[in-house]
Amino acid sequence: MEQLQLPTDIEALIPEKHLVRVVNNSVERMKIDPLLDQYKGGGTSSYHPKMMLKVLIYAYTQKLYSSRQIAKALRENIHFMWISGNNTPDFRTINRFRSSQMKAIIDEVFKSVLELLIEDGYVQLENYFLDGTKIEANANKYSWVWAKTTKNYKEKVQARILELMDRIEKANQDENERYGDNDLEELGSGPIDEEKIEKKIQELNERLAKKTGAKKEEKDLKKIETDYLPRLKRYQEQESKLAGRNSYSKTDVDATFMRMKEDPMKNGQLKPGYNVQIGTENQFIVGYSIHQNRTDTGCLIPHLEHFQKMTGRKPKNIIADAGYGSEENYEYIESKQIEAYVKYNEFYLEQKRKFKKNPLNAKNWKYDEKADEFICCRGKHLKYIFTRQRKSDLGYISQRRVYECEDCSNCPLKSKCTRSIGNRRMEVGLRLNMLKEKATQNLLSDKGKKLRSQRAIEVETAFGMIKHNWSFRRFMLRGIDKVKTEWGLLSIAHNLAKLATN
Ligand code: SF4
Structure with missing residues (x-):
């Protein structure tokens, strides 16, 4: 049997309006100097960053998120061969490009896509539909560190240290009198930390060295040095990683334990994740941000600040559900001269x-x-x-x-x-009531009713596409900056996939 011959020019195999062409043309039109600067700067990769960007965006539209899968597709799939110009970077190069090089320029790239959508009349940034979802982090479900537990353990260790120090001090009363001070009081006043204790241990060690028959005190001091002090250090480190959060994961310290919407076990288990906020218009993603905060209320201001910083623009109207209706948020929206179509709990x-x-x-x-x-x-x-x-x-x-x-x-x-x-x-x-009154007037107006009914399909379509159609329910990368890059790529991929269907 005669072998079927493929045309040598794969160009002929790609239909005119194929998504891969939309991705290619869009990236070609983007003004992304920071990306090109990386190439000029003599980075480690010899592959052109524009080609790498095209490959990554197209891969995300094809539900390919792992760098090994993308590298395989570059060798086996004609669409990938076409968009990469037959280049075959290996999975390490792809991974390095995505997690290191893209990190610094993802906002610029997203902004370029947004500018294209505005230029072509797909979005006007008139109505900004805001909503959030929780996405699982690439972290172990059982790797939690809880703020409350850390605090309790830390207090117990501190109390134990104080108790032992007190015992040693009492046994050394004679020396204390000779030295004419009372360091226990100094240690006991205010929060005791690693530095204070280390200083105190050194001091006590010096005193015990001058004394004979102080076996018990030496044992107590050793216990503090080898057991309690390292534990205290660990709890202090955990507190600094928590940075005001109620929890974090040991495998991705930026991830916070949250309740996910998808709960296949139906047990309400908290999982390490990120709160992803997006703004959409005509079902295109026009803004996004990643948060460690579990509630949507606290995300509105940082999200809009980030949007304004990233795009240099601000929307005319904001439409959001009751999760965002707080006095602080209403006040902020008003200060930015944006119209709020934001519900509140009792609306x-x-x-x-x-x-x-x-x-x-x-x-x-x-x-x-x-x-x-x-x-x-x-x-x-x-x-x-x-x-x-x-x-x-x-x-x-x-x-x-x-x-x-x-x-x-x-x-x-x-x-x-x-x-x-x-x-x-x-x-x-009083202020909250006035702001709610204004929001109510907006929400009950004809325009408000129309926007409210539109809201249900706006953001959900984008989340539905990414989470369900593309099965993206867990980040591949770790750390908030890399997660941000990943979501940025998904948002760009979503916009270009939507563009291809218009
Ligand atoms: S506030 Fe008025 S209605 Fe309410 S319990 Fe008191 S007297 Fe009765």
């Missing part, structure tokens, strides 16, 4: 007839501005008693005014009105 509840008619709902009570008091449905006065302040992780201070009813004791509605044994107390955020 839907407040639209219900039952809520509007509920006599126990403080929103339906009369407020006397002059006297600064509310009058409840039983005619009782709730007077202002004090203001509570809350500081967010980003340093924003919000104020809640606390009001208390003058007398709830004989009220027949008390069991329904409050769980408190005494009089009903309630917190009112």
Whole structure:
């Protein structure tokens, strides 16, 4: 049987509108000087960075994330052969390019894609649909370090050190008197750290050296030196890696333990991961950021800051779900002169007839501005008693005014009105209420209704494509910078794949 001959020119085998051509043309059109500078700079690879970028983006659209798989495709798949110009970098070169060289320029590359989409009229950055998802890190599920446990262990070790030091000090009372100081007090005041203890150990060692028959004290000191001190050092290191988080993974210290949406075991197990935030318009990803924060509320400001820094642009409207509706976020959006179509937790509840008619709902009570008091449905006065302040992780201070009813004791509605044994107390955020009011007006407007219905399909389409169609549910690389590069590549791949279908 005669062997079927492939044409020598593989160009002829690639259809006109094939995705591989879209990727190729788009990368050719990109203005990515920092990428080309790497080539001029005499990097370790002799392969052209533009070719490497094309290969990586195309690989991500083909669900190929491992550098070995990509290297194999370059040898076996005609689309890869075509886009690489028959170059065959090995998996190490691909990996090095992705994890080292791309890291510094991923934002620039993403920005270039965005500029192309704007130039071709696919996006206008008018409506920015924001949402987040959690993606598992490339880390062991059981490699956790918890902040609470670390704190408890550290306190126990500190207490044990103090106890032993105290014992040694007491045994050395004579020497203490001779030296005329009391170092125990110095060690006991304020938090004790590795440095203080090391100094103290040295001092005690010197004293014990001058003494005979101090076997027990020497044993205690040795225990501190060889056991407690290294443990204390370890807990201090863990605390610095935690950097205010509640947990981290030992195999990827940047990953935080989070509850994932996908939970095949249905046991709510926390897994090491990253909170990925994206902004979309016309289902193209127009902005992205990676966070170690588990909640979406705290991600809105850093996300928009990053978007503005990366693109030098700002959207006109922001559309997001109730997870983002906080006073700090509303305030920030307003300060940037962006329109907020951002829901808050009680938004839907407040639209219900039952809520509007509920006599126990403080929103339906009369407020006397002059006297600064509310009058409840039983005619009782709730007077202002004090203001509570809350500081967010980003340093924003919000104020809640606390009001208390003058007398709830004989009220027949008390069991329904409050769980408190005494009089009903309630917190009112005047600024928050004003901002919510504005958001409500936007959300209930015709434009708001349209944007709200659009929101459901906007971001979910992008996440659905990446997580389900492309089966990307776990990062390949470790560390937040590399994870950012990986997500940047996925976002670019998503945009170009979408472009190919338009
Ligand atoms: S419990 Fe107090 S605040 Fe509530 S309705 Fe009765 S009197 Fe008014």
